[in-house]
Amino acid sequence: MSTKFLNTFLKILLFSASLITITGCIYHADNKNTQENTIREEENIQLAAKYLVANQPLKAISRLEKLLSHSPFSSNAYGLLGVIYQQQGEFALAEKNFEKALRLNPSSSEIRNNYGAMLYTNKRFKEAARQFHLASQNAYYKNRDRVFENLGKTYLRMEKMQKAVDYYKHALRLNSERSDVKLSLVKIFLQQKNLSEAERYYNDFLARDRESAQSLWLGIQLAYKMNYSDKLTEYGNRLSKHYAGSTEYIKYQNLISSKMQSNDE
Numbered sequence: 001m002s003t004k005f006l007n008t009f010l011k012i013l014l015f016s017a018s019l020i021t022i023t024g025c026i027y028h029a030d031n032k033n034t035q036e037n038t039i040r041e042e043e044n045i046q047l048a049a050k051y052l053v054a055n056q057p058l059k060a061i062s063r064l065e066k067l068l069s070h071s072p073f074s075s076n077a078y079g080l081l082g083v084i085y086q087q088q089g090e091f092a093l094a095e096k097n098f099e100k101a102l103r104l105n106p107s108s109s110e111i112r113n114n115y116g117a118m119l120y121t122n123k124r125f126k127e128a129a130r131q132f133h134l135a136s137q138n139a140y141y142k143n144r145d146r147v148f149e150n151l152g153k154t155y156l157r158m159e160k161m162q163k164a165v166d167y168y169k170h171a172l173r174l175n176s177e178r179s180d181v182k183l184s185l186v187k188i189f190l191q192q193k194n195l196s197e198a199e200r201y202y203n204d205f206l207a208r209d210r211e212s213a214q215s216l217w218l219g220i221q222l223a224y225k226m227n228y229s230d231k232l233t234e235y236g237n238r239l240s241k242h243y244a245g246s247t248e249y250i251k252y253q254n255l256i257s258s259k260m261q262s263n264d265e
Contacts, residue, residue, distance in 0.1 A: 041067060045076050057084050075105035079114060086118045094118050109134075109141035113150070120154055129154045145174035149181050161188060179209035186218050190225070198222055213239065217248035224255065 044067040051060035061084055064077045071077070078101035085094035098115040105111065116131035132154060136147045152167035165188055171181045182205040189198035202222055205215060216239040223231040236256070239249050 041071055041074055041076070045074075045080060048077075048080055052080070052084055052087075057088060060084055073104055075101045075108060075111065077101075078104065079108065079111040082111075082118065083114055086114075086121065091118065091122055107138070109136075109138040109147065110143070113143065113147055116150060116154075120150070120157075123157075125154050125158050129158070145171045145178060145181075148174065149178065149184075152181070152184065156184075156188070161192070164188065177208065179205055179215075182209070183215055183218060186222070190218070190221055193225075195222065195226055199226065211238065213243035213246040213248040216243065217251060220252055220255065224259075 044063055048060040048063040048067075051057070051063065061081065064081050064084075067074060067077050078097045082094045082096075082098035082101060085091070085097060095115075095118065098111065098118065101111045102108065102115065112131045112135035116128045116135065119125075119128035119131060129151060132147050132151045135141065136144060136151065138144070141147070148167045148171035152164045152171065155161075155167060156164040165185065168181050168185050168188075172178055172185075182201045185201045186198050186205070189195070189201065199222060202219060206219075209215070211219075216235050219235040220232060220239065223229075223235060236252055239246070239252055243249050
């Protein structure tokens, strides 16, 4: 798994634990104490999440363990512990906590989404896909477009290209503003030499989203393959001006060098 993807994945999925909304928590308590316990759980979960975002995982773990000593049926606490242990590379502990969370709350798309992220990180793609599939079944899950994006990435790693394309497209149907998904489709269609589809998604990206080194490099590849010399020059100049130190710029230089050698021959 590439570092670039892992960073994005963690930011989108794992750090989403910092935005956890407590719903439908399981308690074994008298009715008069239920509201008080729910408030206490919310406060502790949010505080632990803040520690996590502030790069203080030990404080987050301590807070969650204290919570679980009083509320041992908190699926969100176990789910967040899974996220923390994954970030620390403690994958066995992460899996143990995700499994506990899902035994308590098997319908939680948020927990399954994060569990799938951990499985993906460990290249357990079939298991990750299963978790993402289960997470996607909740039509009211607020990050459902992310789940379908993750399914696309997972099936891409399993070299099932058509399924990857289908899931990416589903993600866009749920949220047409997802620029990263558009670029993922452009990349796939370039690899498949389906230039008309690559151009369609790239133009949609240009109409709505801000360019980056990655997007310019994809535009350069598309322009090169479609013999759009003006666009090739335009994208190349922008890449040189704004992202001269990037990996994409080095790739662009290599492409131009190869093109010049071919012309000389």
